[in-house]
Amino acid sequence: MNADTPAKRPGGRSARVQAAVHQAVTDLARERETAQLTIPAVAERAGVNPTTIYRRWGTLQALLAEVATLHTADAPPPSSGDLRTDLEAYAIRTLADLTRPGGIAFFRAEVAPDIDERRSGLRECLHRATVGLEAVLEASRGRGETPPSTERLLDRIVAPLYFRVVFSMPDTDETYARALVTDLFSDPSQPQR
Structure with a gap:
């Protein structure tokens, strides 16, 4: 590996964002009815912009489905x-x-x-x-x-x-x-x- 080539981070930012969003959904589901879950609430809990969630998952249903598995x-x-x-x-x-x-x-x-x-x-x-x-x-x-x-x-x-x-x-x-x-x-x- 060349000294000028940055080392690859295992998982990187994308993996951290995904883990934070999954954890936020899980935590919020424990605290309130899932009917009260919203992408902005998940984003706030995960410390990310709602746009990040919309871009990655599209809808709250898609995010819930991923967390379900x-x-x-x-x-x-x-x-x-x-x-x-x-x-x-x-x-x-x-x-x-x-x-x-x-x-x-x-x-x-x-x-x-x-x-x-x-x-x-x-x-x-x-x-x-x-x-x-x-x-x-x-x-x-x-x-x-x-x-x-x-x-x-x-x-x-x-x-x-x-x-x-x-x-x-x-x-x-x-x-x-x-x-x-x-x-x-x-x-x-x-x-x-």
């Missing part, structure tokens, strides 16, 4: 050795992810038609749900069990949670999440271990 639940916890317990933990984590401050607004932004023209946000949401469930099911199969199919778990656990949270139905809490698993295991068509 960064703030989803991590990989499922290690197997407890019991399928029912693992499915309850999965259901509770899914509910916690959706009901965290800004959670449902982040989800709606991620799958909004004007943002998600190619339906990639919907596919990504389904992929995240499926990967989490597959980890639980793989552990169960590894113990010699015959667990329900991924599709059945999506229908009986994941879909009801999303539906109830999206439509703000009352009593959608950990007790409800556990009850979905209990109902699944009390279904006579469900293979028993």
Whole structure:
């Protein structure tokens, strides 16, 4: 490298701006209803000009969608050795992810038609749900069990949670999440271990 050539900064200003804006959105979502979020409020919190946000993301929905993909639940916890317990933990984590401050607004932004023209946000949401469930099911199969199919778990656990949270139905809490698993295991068509 030539002494006159400046060293490249890892990430640089663009990465710092992006991190500051993402953090501002996350912090503001914890403090207020996401309906009260605005680009000027995010810009002020991030210490950037609103024009920077408009230029980079275009709309608040696009910014929320990007932040949504960064703030989803991590990989499922290690197997407890019991399928029912693992499915309850999965259901509770899914509910916690959706009901965290800004959670449902982040989800709606991620799958909004004007943002998600190619339906990639919907596919990504389904992929995240499926990967989490597959980890639980793989552990169960590894113990010699015959667990329900991924599709059945999506229908009986994941879909009801999303539906109830999206439509703000009352009593959608950990007790409800556990009850979905209990109902699944009390279904006579469900293979028993």
